[in-house]
Amino acid sequence: MSAQSTASERAAGLAEPPNRRQRARAATLEEIKQTALELMREQGTVDVRFTDIARAMGLTPPALYRYYADRDELLTAMVTDSFEDLAAELAAARESVPTGDLGGRFLATCAAYRSWAFGNPQRFSLIFGVPVPGYSAPVGGPTTDAAQRAMANLAGLVLDTQRHGTLGEPIVRDVSPAFVEFAGCKLAEFGDAIPPATYQAMLLTWSSLHGFVCLEAYGHFHWMEPGIRDDLFLALVRVAAVTTGLTPPERNS
DSSP states (O other): OOTTOOHHHHHTTSSOOOOHHHHHHHHHHHHHHHHHHHHHHHHTOSOOOHHHHHHHHTOOHHHHTTTOSSHHHHHHHHHHHHHHHHHHHHHHHHHTSOTTOHHHHHHHHHHHHHHHHHHOHHHHHHHHSSOOTTOOOOTTSHHHHHHHHHHHHHHHHHHHHHHTTOOOOOSOOOOOHHHHHHHHHHGGGGTTOSOHHHHHHHHHHHHHHHHHHHHHHTTTTTTSOHHHHHHHHHHHHHHHHHHHTOOOOOTTO
8 A cells, every 4th residue: 555645544444554664765755855855945946966865865876766766757746746735725725714705715815825935935946937957747747737736726716706696707808719719628627617708817817926926936026125015915916806807805804
């Protein structure tokens, strides 16, 4: 049985607890990823080498190949973990606000995205920064699935608003035929419940939110005091909500 089985699965009798060897391997896999993150922090780049990781851990480079086939497999695991962690943070933030406070849920989710980026600069850079030279995530692989789970939180907010009967029209309603066709494929998982124009607005919302977070995370907004940046962020979230047809959060949320 895999060492990756969850505690809830084991408690329900669906999985055997990992044995000592499996626990040791899982711990080493985690240590390798944490060492790589520390090197990224020290070196100021996400492009780390196996030899550097092995040296930092007191291992020989060939020893790492018993755990990861190559650097790309390690990076894929790290990218997947990062998206999974981001998804969990966004979901927890959204659910921390009462379901009836739609504006508050939207603000909490956006704020969680911002705080996760600020608190995890290496992981944020790994998944959203300049691509690592020579690395390409496997198409349709675990990184894709994890990324979709993270970004599905925005769709969840739109669906919440729609269920409450308060989803408005997006400000930009014209959608190109090509985008309609593209959206039709992407919206299948939501049962076509989200109109193409709203889906377009969702992508624009994420783009503007991400742009603010990147500027702040990489120090380009640090000429403003933190409180001023907070005010600007709240204004951005309010604009994004109105643009998408969502309920804007109150200024004092």
